[in-house]
Amino acid sequence: MWQKSKMPWISKFGQVLLIALASLILPTGAWADDVSDAEQPFEFPHVRHASKFKINCMYCHTFARRSKVAGIPPVAKCIGCHDHLPSVRDTPRIKKLFSYWEQKKPIPWRKVHDMPDFVHFTHKRHIQRFIFKDGRPTQQVCGMCHGDVKTFTVGRKVRALTMGFCLSCHKQFQGDSDVGKPMPAERWMIPTAATDRPVMEVEHPQPAVLDPEHPKTMKVAEVSKLSERLPKSVRDHLVHAPHDCWQCHK
Amino acid sequence: MALKRMLENWSDLRKRDYYEDEPYMWGMSIDLNKCTGCGSCVTACYAENNLPVVGKERCGSGHAMHWMRIERYWEEPEGETDIDIEQSDYPERGAHYTPMMCQQCNHAPCEPVCPVAATYHTPDGLNAQVYNRCVGSRYCGNNCPYKVRYFNFFDFSKDIPAPLEMQLNPDLSVRSKGVMEKCTFCVQRIRSAKDKAEDAGHRDYIEDGAVKTACQQTCPTEAIVFGNLKDDDSKVKTLWAEHEVELNRHEQEKVEDARGYRVLEELNVEPSVMYLDRVRDTEA
Numbered sequence: 001m002w003q004k005s006k007m008p009w010i011s012k013f014g015q016v017l018l019i020a021l022a023s024l025i026l027p028t029g030a031w032a033d034d035v036s037d038a039e040q041p042f043e044f045p046h047v048r049h050a051s052k053f054k055i056n057c058m059y060c061h062t063f064a065r066r067s068k069v070a071g072i073p074p075v076a077k078c079i080g081c082h083d084h085l086p087s088v089r090d091t092p093r094i095k096k097l098f099s100y101w102e103q104k105k106p107i108p109w110r111k112v113h114d115m116p117d118f119v120h121f122t123h124k125r126h127i128q129r130f131i132f133k134d135g136r137p138t139q140q141v142c143g144m145c146h147g148d149v150k151t152f153t154v155g156r157k158v159r160a161l162t163m164g165f166c167l168s169c170h171k172q173f174q175g176d177s178d179v180g181k182p183m184p185a186e187r188w189m190i191p192t193a194a195t196d197r198p199v200m201e202v203e204h205p206q207p208a209v210l211d212p213e214h215p216k217t218m219k220v221a222e223v224s225k226l227s228e229r230l231p232k233s234v235r236d237h238l239v240h241a242p243h244d245c246w247q248c249h250k
Numbered sequence: 251m252a253l254k255r256m257l258e259n260w261s262d263l264r265k266r267d268y269y270e271d272e273p274y275m276w277g278m279s280i281d282l283n284k285c286t287g288c289g290s291c292v293t294a295c296y297a298e299n300n301l302p303v304v305g306k307e308r309c310g311s312g313h314a315m316h317w318m319r320i321e322r323y324w325e326e327p328e329g330e331t332d333i334d335i336e337q338s339d340y341p342e343r344g345a346h347y348t349p350m351m352c353q354q355c356n357h358a359p360c361e362p363v364c365p366v367a368a369t370y371h372t373p374d375g376l377n378a379q380v381y382n383r384c385v386g387s388r389y390c391g392n393n394c395p396y397k398v399r400y401f402n403f404f405d406f407s408k409d410i411p412a413p414l415e416m417q418l419n420p421d422l423s424v425r426s427k428g429v430m431e432k433c434t435f436c437v438q439r440i441r442s443a444k445d446k447a448e449d450a451g452h453r454d455y456i457e458d459g460a461v462k463t464a465c466q467q468t469c470p471t472e473a474i475v476f477g478n479l480k481d482d483d484s485k486v487k488t489l490w491a492e493h494e495v496e497l498n499r500h501e502q503e504k505v506e507d508a509r510g511y512r513v514l515e516e517l518n519v520e521p522s523v524m525y526l527d528r529v530r531d532t533e534a
Contacts, residue, residue: 117423118382122445245370246378246437250422 041107042096043153050139051150057142064123064142065131072109075101112155113146120250121166166248273454275375275497275522276435277479278463279489280349282528283509284473287347291465291474292318295351298436298464300418300425302406313403317433318351318465346528349465349474352377352398352433353513353521356497360390360399368430375479375522376435386428395514399432435476436463458484479522495524 049055058064063071079101088094100107115121130141139150145165147158159165269275295301295318304315323346354377361369361377368383369390391399405427410418418424421438425431443461447453458477466474477486479497493510495502500518502511509527 116382118380120441124445125448128449244372244378245380245383246372246376249380249382250438250441 040110040154041100042093044155045093046149046152046155057138057149058127065127066124068120068122068124070123075105075107112157113161115161118249120248269373269375272373272375273478273480274373274456275479276354276440276461277375277477277486277490277497278354278435278466278523279475279486279510279526280523281473281475281526282346282348283526284471285347285349285528286471287320287322287345288470289320290468290470291349292316292320294464294468295433297417298419299434300422302409304404304406308404313401315400315402315406317398317400317431318349319398321348321350322346323348342530344530348513348525350396350398350513351465351523352435353396353519353523354433354435356520356522357518359393359395359517359519363389363393365389374440376437376440377432378437379430379432379434381423381425381429381431384429386430388430391430395517395519399430402427402429402431436461439463455481458486489526490524493524493526497522 049060050057060073060077061070062073063069075097078097082088082094082097089098097107127141130136130144131138142149145159145161147156149155296303296316299317301317302315304313308314325344325346354375356371356375358369358371358377361371364370365387366383366385368380368385370378370380372378386401388401391397391401402425407415407424407426419438421442422434440461443456444453446460447456456478458481461476463474463476466472466476475486475489477484479487479490481487490496490510493508494505495508495510495512497520500515500520502515509529510524511527512521512524515521
């Protein structure tokens with residue numbers, strides 16, 4: 001087809017131009033491994049389940065409250081409801097779902113939020129703290145990292161889950177001492193997926209030896225005590241996260 | 251600024267035990283009287299910590315990889331040996347085994363030399379190694395008096411045949427090429443114990459025995475005891491006290507019937523592992 005085109009050089013030029021433009025527009029770095037557009041076996045409609053029927057996130061993602069991973073429900077869980085919903089039984093997606101059920105095969109979902117191996121992140125602590133201790137609505141809490149899932153079909157990665165992203169919360173929140181403290185505004189509101197931007201700035205907390213201000217690894221209380229005395233302009237750029245890498249890196 | 255801060259907080263910074271107020275200080279005790287040199291601790295460590303088996307050739311060329319090793323010494327018993335024992339099936343040949351792993355020094359020689367601060371001390375008294383920060387200068391390994399730091403000269407994870415990667419422990423990363431690694435006192439188990447303690451509502455207290463390192467769990471003679479040295483009732487603290495070994499003392503007083511010592515104590519590196527000397531009945 002290319003050869004038969006009347007102006008092959010233009011299409012070639014167009015191709016190059018398109019690639020150049022795309023490389024300018026597409027974000028790199030943390031988003032390079034982004035699999036938010038990963039081809040899933042079928043389009044699971046989060047929008048119906050979470051928005052229309054208001055099913056709690058933890059009804060399907062059972063492990064979130066008691067494990068490191070949130071978990072993908074087994075096919076049996078889907079069938080448990082859909083067996084009793086004859087109205088949608090003949091739609092293409094449900095047909096596909098039942099075909100997996102009849103073949104006794106798991107649905108090969110692709111992982112969307114895949115953290116690097118060296119990151120220790122636990123859903124449990126976050127869920128226990130924000131949903132069960134603070135009593136915040138589930139969708140709001142999950143939305144802090146996962147975006148407004150009730151508007152999605154299949155899950156998409158709307159936040160670059162970088163260290164900077166973790167710290168954007170953790171420099172203000174450090175465990176139980178902050179229970180009940182109001183969340184910063186940008187965390188409180190769930191931004192819509194389209195307008196949400198990744199946190200690309202990483203302010204790494206430094207272990208003692210690299211930080212000239214800290215002769216030794218600081219305890220959390222001491223860091224905040226010391227930083228209170230600093231001028232506001234400096235203070236705003238300080239990361240108050242505990243200076244202990246092993247809390248999150250493994 | 252730094253100087254001013256240092257002068258202001260001089261007394262705090264000069265404190266010998268900087269993490270005095272922290273609830274945990276992990277320590278270990280290894281009874282060499284009980285150790286039979288069977289090597290199950292080594293095997294357990296391989297399984298728990300995703301260690302590659304590098305093989306004889308690479309071991310020979312100095313690319314060994316074992317967070318825990320059994321050091322073997324031969325000391326012929328002094329005095330005359332009994333003829334009955336000599337003719338027995340198991341004559342005393344003076345074999346002496348020392349399980350050797352990272353001693354989690356409180357004045358660790360590896361820490362200050364790291365150019366990127368990939369190794370540092372946690373408030374729990376552990377000598378941490380942050381794999382994703384490590385650039386592989388190997389300075390720490392060269393500065394370690396116990397030679398317990400191991401370097402990934404190859405990408406061993408690629409050698410794992412297909413279904414076997416499923417048996418890797420997900421609680422810690424599989425190290426890649428160019429990264430230094432060492433015993434962590436099974437920090438992933440400590441982490442999960444802390445997690446459970448927090449569920450129970452006491453984040454500053456972990457019951458004694460709730461954290462077991464892989465080597466301790468597997469030791470058939472229970473020679474290895476692990477626990478919190480800040481907890482006065484813990485088994486490990488009792489042992490340390492019984493054998494009069496203390497932290498923050500670079501030379502322990504030798505007391506009769508006390509067998510405790512720390513390896514290369516005279517270097518003043520403050521190891522957190524106490525060994526109990528082997529006692530042999532040479533007269534028998």
